Amino acid sequence: MILEQYLPIIIGTIFYISTYLIVTLSLNLEAGYAGIPDFGKMMFVAVGAYVTLNLVPRVTGYLLGVDTTGLTDSNKNIRIMEEINSRLVGRYDVAAVTFIVSIVLAMGVGALFGYLASRPAIRLRGDFLAISLLAIAEIVRQMGIHTDFIAGGEMGLYAPNIFFWYRHDVVVALLSLALAVATFLLLERMANSPLGRLLRAIRDDEDAAKALGKDVTKIRTRIIMLSSAIAALVGVLAVYYSLGGTAKDFDRVTWTFWPWAMMIAGGMANNVGVLVGTLLIVIPHQLIFMYKHAIASYVPFDPAWLEKILVGMVVIIILYVRPQGLVPEKPSRTISYVRVRDFLEQAEKE
Amino acid sequence: MIGISTIFFLETLAYASTLALLSLGLSLTYTTTRVPNFAHATIASIGTYVLLTVVGLMRLRGLNIYLYSIPAAFITVGIITLLQYVLVLKPLADRGNGLIGLMISTLALDIILMGVINIYADFLLQTFKAKKVKLQVRDQPALRSYDARIELFGQNVNVSGLVAFATLIAVAILLWLLLNKTKTGIAMRAAIENPALAEVLGVNVNRMYMLAWFLAGGLAGVGGVFMGMVQKISPAMGALLIVSVFAGSIAGGITSVFGSMLGGLLVGFAENFGPYYSSLLLNMDMTGYDKMFSLGIIVVVLLLVPGGLASLDLSGLKKRLPLLRAGGVEVSGE
Numbered sequence: 001m002i003l004e005q006y007l008p009i010i011i012g013t014i015f016y017i018s019t020y021l022i023v024t025l026s027l028n029l030e031a032g033y034a035g036i037p038d039f040g041k042m043m044f045v046a047v048g049a050y051v052t053l054n055l056v057p058r059v060t061g062y063l064l065g066v067d068t069t070g071l072t073d074s075n076k077n078i079r080i081m082e083e084i085n086s087r088l089v090g091r092y093d094v095a096a097v098t099f100i101v102s103i104v105l106a107m108g109v110g111a112l113f114g115y116l117a118s119r120p121a122i123r124l125r126g127d128f129l130a131i132s133l134l135a136i137a138e139i140v141r142q143m144g145i146h147t148d149f150i151a152g153g154e155m156g157l158y159a160p161n162i163f164f165w166y167r168h169d170v171v172v173a174l175l176s177l178a179l180a181v182a183t184f185l186l187l188e189r190m191a192n193s194p195l196g197r198l199l200r201a202i203r204d205d206e207d208a209a210k211a212l213g214k215d216v217t218k219i220r221t222r223i224i225m226l227s228s229a230i231a232a233l234v235g236v237l238a239v240y241y242s243l244g245g246t247a248k249d250f251d252r253v254t255w256t257f258w259p260w261a262m263m264i265a266g267g268m269a270n271n272v273g274v275l276v277g278t279l280l281i282v283i284p285h286q287l288i289f290m291y292k293h294a295i296a297s298y299v300p301f302d303p304a305w306l307e308k309i310l311v312g313m314v315v316i317i318i319l320y321v322r323p324q325g326l327v328p329e330k331p332s333r334t335i336s337y338v339r340v341r342d343f344l345e346q347a348e349k350e
Numbered sequence: 351m352i353g354i355s356t357i358f359f360l361e362t363l364a365y366a367s368t369l370a371l372l373s374l375g376l377s378l379t380y381t382t383t384r385v386p387n388f389a390h391a392t393i394a395s396i397g398t399y400v401l402l403t404v405v406g407l408m409r410l411r412g413l414n415i416y417l418y419s420i421p422a423a424f425i426t427v428g429i430i431t432l433l434q435y436v437l438v439l440k441p442l443a444d445r446g447n448g449l450i451g452l453m454i455s456t457l458a459l460d461i462i463l464m465g466v467i468n469i470y471a472d473f474l475l476q477t478f479k480a481k482k483v484k485l486q487v488r489d490q491p492a493l494r495s496y497d498a499r500i501e502l503f504g505q506n507v508n509v510s511g512l513v514a515f516a517t518l519i520a521v522a523i524l525l526w527l528l529l530n531k532t533k534t535g536i537a538m539r540a541a542i543e544n545p546a547l548a549e550v551l552g553v554n555v556n557r558m559y560m561l562a563w564f565l566a567g568g569l570a571g572v573g574g575v576f577m578g579m580v581q582k583i584s585p586a587m588g589a590l591l592i593v594s595v596f597a598g599s600i601a602g603g604i605t606s607v608f609g610s611m612l613g614g615l616l617v618g619f620a621e622n623f624g625p626y627y628s629s630l631l632l633n634m635d636m637t638g639y640d641k642m643f644s645l646g647i648i649v650v651v652l653l654l655v656p657g658g659l660a661s662l663d664l665s666g667l668k669k670r671l672p673l674l675r676a677g678g679v680e681v682s683g684e
């Protein structure tokens with residue numbers, strides 16, 4: 001009984017922690033390790049969602065023999081999606097292909113957007129890059145809201161329910177958790193690899209890295225592309241979680257500022273810190289969401305505004321009290337002395 | 351004007367002058383702390399809410415609106431921006447935060463101010479209801495019907511465009527006089543160009559920066575007043591406006607105060623006339639694409655002349671136009 005009552009909020013918490021962990025980890029790769037101030041993060045999440053709402057159903061429709069012309073017209077969209085969903089039941093092959101296509105397409109388009117959006121200012125001082133990414137992200141959002149052919153405009157679009165064999169929200173939440181763990185392990189490994197040390201070198205002294213023959217612009221571009229591709233995954237997950245979406249869902253506060261706040265709070269250039277920061281902000285958010293009505297009786301306004309103020313203040317206070325974050329950056333792990341010695345001994349024998 | 355009505359031109363003039371005021375202030379703060387203030391547009395929308403409050407509670411009409419709301423917005427928003435510098439940026443910079451930390455703090459302040467404006471809007475709604483004022487606090491259409499009207503080229507038009515442009519010119523002249531003819535202004539320019547040397551010569555650099563931030567905020571507040579006269583008023587109006595403000599600053603050269611002013615005017619005209627003419631040219635509706643023109647300006651300027659208009663070599667022209675030179679601050683090619 002109690003479990004059933006709290007299940008939605010538990011599933012929601014798992015989903016939000018996982019998706020925010022993925023976005024913040026990808027942001028940490030850019031901003032924490034490589035020193036790229038990506039203030040346009042929301043654009044890459046949104047792009048992943050646009051792809052899943054607009055392009056992927058066309059593929060699914062083609063496989064199922066459903067006519068998808070007029071998909072982005074909000075009147076026709078409902079009927080097309082009902083048709084797709086009814087034919088999709090039991091077609092595990094189509095569901096699997098749809099899922100793989102959405103992941104591949106979203107990551108590809110995310111990387112492409114990362115490349116294009118970073119182009120104007122990648123060679124300039126960090127603040128120019130921050131400004132241009134923020135501006136482009138706002139425009140991607142506005143285009144999504146004002147034009148129907150991207151993501152259905154104000155009304156938004158529906159997405160196919162490819163997890164028809166169980167509760168889709170549970171499946172997507174668990175899938176997100178698995179992807180978050182995978183992202184964490186991948187990025188943790190990258191951070192401790194020579195690449196991770198190279199990124200820190202570029203962040204700390206660009207000229208020195210250049211003098212050592214590193215192509216700073218190329219490396220930065222690739223990191224932005226990788227990070228944007230990972231962020232686009234979250235757009236896919238968000239769409240499958242709510243079986244649809246609008247461009248309005250992806251705004252500067254929720255998908256740019258929040259990941260930044262989590263990273264700043266937890267500690268930049270430390271993936272464990274990112275995890276701490278994510279928990280630190282998502283859990284209170286879920287609590288405020290749960291007890292919204294209780295809080296609303298104490299304050300004479302919508303608690304959502306109070307939350308904005310609180311998160312903003314947390315960031316400023318942490319920057320003042322503990323600029324390095326709760327879990328500060330650590331030197332990257334290298335191979336232990338014992339293993340190096342064993343390796344050398346073995347090499348001598350041979 | 352080819353195919354452009356007087357009303358449309360004046361509305362554009364008001365909007366472009368607003369952007370010029372905002373871009374100018376943004377550059378003024380950027381030159382002091384070297385941090386782009388991402389809260390600048392939201393700060394301007396505080397000015398819009400000052401306008402709404404003044405118009406609603408004092409039941410003003412016509413030129414009286416400007417007489418009361420401009421000083422009120424200048425002082426309120428100026429103080430808020432000063433507090434941003436004194437309470438947030440200065441302490442954070444002193445604690446050794448780098449560029450990224452300072453930038454994110456301005457983004458955090460942006461979010462805080464959005465929350466505060468929303469709460470204030472709720473409060474204002476209650477007050478308006480109690481006092482039976484027929485104004486919305488969210489999605490209030492521009493206060494055009496409250497504006498004074500004059501006869502111009504045979505048409506009855508709002509004065510907002512003319513007042514905004516006159517204010518901009520007055521601000522430009524006063525700022526030029528301040529920066530070039532007064533001791534304070536010269537000290538401020540010295541503090542901006544070489545803080546260490548200025549300090550050695552007895553200039554209180556921190557106080558000069560405080561003055562710069564106060565002025566920048568005040569001008570943003572004045573810009574917010576004109577914004578409310580020609581654009582829809584809502585707490586989220588700053589979110590998109592920031593794109594245009596940065597476009598103006600970057601186009602003019604973000605380290606040049608007067609360059610940014612021209613850049614802001616340019617972007618304002620481009621955002622309104624661009625969609626208009628391209629709609630005629632392409633024979634399709636381009637009205638939703640106004641911000642694409644400012645994005646285009648940002649991209650082109652960053653790719654071709656990262657220093658903006660002010661970095662272009664106009665040495666011949668500069669001698670004849672002291673106004674352009676008065677930005678005075680160096681423009682890095684970076």
